[in-house]
Structure formats: structure tokens, C-alpha cells
Amino acid sequence: MGTLIVIEGVDGAGKNTLARRLVSAWERDDLEVTRIGFPRYDSSVHADLAAEALRGEHGDTAQSVHAMALLFALDRKYAAPDLRKALSHNDIVLLDRYVASNAAYTAARLEQSADGEAVEWIRALEFERFGVPVPDVQILLDVPVDLAAERAASREADDASRTRDAYERDGSLQSRTSAVYGGLAAAEWGSSWEVVGPDVDPDRLAADIFNQPSDGGKVTT
Numbered sequence: 001m002g003t004l005i006v007i008e009g010v011d012g013a014g015k016n017t018l019a020r021r022l023v024s025a026w027e028r029d030d031l032e033v034t035r036i037g038f039p040r041y042d043s044s045v046h047a048d049l050a051a052e053a054l055r056g057e058h059g060d061t062a063q064s065v066h067a068m069a070l071l072f073a074l075d076r077k078y079a080a081p082d083l084r085k086a087l088s089h090n091d092i093v094l095l096d097r098y099v100a101s102n103a104a105y106t107a108a109r110l111e112q113s114a115d116g117e118a119v120e121w122i123r124a125l126e127f128e129r130f131g132v133p134v135p136d137v138q139i140l141l142d143v144p145v146d147l148a149a150e151r152a153a154s155r156e157a158d159d160a161s162r163t164r165d166a167y168e169r170d171g172s173l174q175s176r177t178s179a180v181y182g183g184l185a186a187a188e189w190g191s192s193w194e195v196v197g198p199d200v201d202p203d204r205l206a207a208d209i210f211n212q213p214s215d216g217g218k219v220t221t
């Protein structure tokens with residue numbers, strides 16, 4: 001059975017970039033790795049509806065914190081069989097965003113903290129009711145929100161297909177989300193967390209997170 005590793009962080013933190021570098025490091029060590037990004041745009045109707053809502057379509061859907069969270073959660077519910085299959089065929093399944101994204105953004109939108117009702121609602125909905133796999137370790141890429149916002153803005157300037165959505169343009173939401181993430185990591189929400197900064201060395205992180213072969217491929221933090 002493979003190890004389920006998740007990268008979390010605010011928009012523009014550099015999750016996608018870090019994920020690619022971790023995969024390269026693990027593949028150099030001959031590990032079998034699969035990378036999946038949530039939301040699963042273009043392969044999940046729920047993910048596509050959520051993206052469209054965040055760009056102003058579907059009436060007042062985006063205004064409803066809970067409707068948005070349900071769309072993101074349904075994307076994962078229908079991905080769960082593929083996640084289990086991927087875990088049975090790989091040493092590592094690396095996810096770019098997962099359940100903690102829903103917990104952090106939902107709580108932040110409702111101005112709650114990591115120990116509030118929204119986070120508990122997401123935990124019960126996704127892990128208990130939908131039965132999505134629980135991660136072995138969650139990495140929080142903890143980047144100052146101003147730096148993350150600059151990166152998201154410059155990515156938008158370079159690539160017209162990456163225009164910022166409603167969440168990405170809301171600096172206050174990004175700050176609150178960052179704070180909730182900090183609380184989730186401190187509470188080891190769901191599983192163990194590793195908090196890393198913007199200057200993390202991906203090769204060292206890859207080695208730290210997946211110690212092999214001495215511990216049989218189990219995760220350490």
C-alpha cells in the first residue's frame with residue numbers, strides 16, 4: 001500500500017511547483033509516484049462547476065459557502081476509488097490540495113478558526129460520510145500571503161488562461177485561510193503535518209518525508 005501525501009497552502013503558495021520537484025526527487029530514487037491535483041478540473045463535473053461558479057457563473061452558487069464546499073467534497077468522493085487504486089499501485093500518491101483545503105477555505109469564509117464548526121463539518125462529511133482516504137502526512141507550504149499573492153498575480157500576467165478567481169482576488173480571505181491552515185497543522189488535523197517555508201529544499205523534504213528502505217517506506221515527519 002502506498003503512502004498518501006498532501007501539499008496544502010494558500011493560492012499561489014507554490015504547491016504545484018513543489019509537487020513537481022518532489023515527484024522528480026522520488027522518481028530519481030526509483031519510487032513509483034502518482035500526482036493528482038484537486039479540484040480535478042476537466043475530469044470532474046463537480047470541480048468544473050466550482051471553477052465556473054468562482055468565475056461568476058451559476059447564479060449565487062459562489063456566495064454560498066456550503067454549496068461551494070459540497071462541490072469540492074463531491075469531487076473527492078468520486079475520486080476516492082481511483083485514489084485507492086493509485087495507492088495500491090504506487091509507492092507514493094501525492095495530492096496537490098485535499099480535504100484540508102476545504103476545511104481551511106470554508107472556515108476562513110465563515111470567519112471561523114481551525115477548532116470551529118466548519119472544520120468539524122468538513123471532517124465528518126468527507127472522512128466519515130464520504131469515506132475518502134485519510135492522508136498519511138500533510139505538508140503545509142507556509143508562504144507569506146503577500147508573496148503568494150504576488151506569485152498568483154504574476155502568473156496571471158504571464159498566462160491569460162490563469163486569471164485569478166474570486167478567492168484568489170480576496171486578500172483578506174487568503175490571510176484568514178493561512179491562519180486556519182496554521183491551526184490545522186498545529187492540531188495535527190486528520191494526520192501528521194509538516195510545515196515548510198518558501199525556501200524549502202525539495203530534495204531534502206522528499207528524503208525527510210519518505211524514508212526508505214530502512215523503515216519499509218513509512219512516513220516520518
Ligand SMILES: Nc1ncnc2c1ncn2[C@@H]1O[C@H](COP(=O)(O)OP(=O)(O)OP(=O)(O)O)[C@@H](O)[C@H]1O
Pocket residue numbers: 009010011012013014015016017018151152154155198
Ligand atoms: N519557489 C519559488 N520561487 C519562485 N517562484 C515560484 C516558486 N514556487 C512557485 N513559484 C511561482 O509562483 C507561481 C505560483 O506557483 P504554483 O502554481 O506552483 O502555486 P500553487 O500554490 O499551486 O497555486 P494555486 O493554488 O493558485 O494553483 C507560479 O508562477 C510559479 O512559477
Ligand SMILES: Cc1cn([C@H]2C[C@H](O)[C@@H](COP(=O)(O)O)O2)c(=O)[nH]c1=O
Pocket residue numbers: 011038039069072073097098099101102103105106167168
Ligand atoms: C480543493 C479545494 C479548493 N478550494 C479552493 C482553493 C482555491 O482558492 C480554489 C480553487 O483551487 P485552485 O487550487 O486555485 O485551482 O478553491 C476549496 O475551497 N476547497 C477545496 O476542497
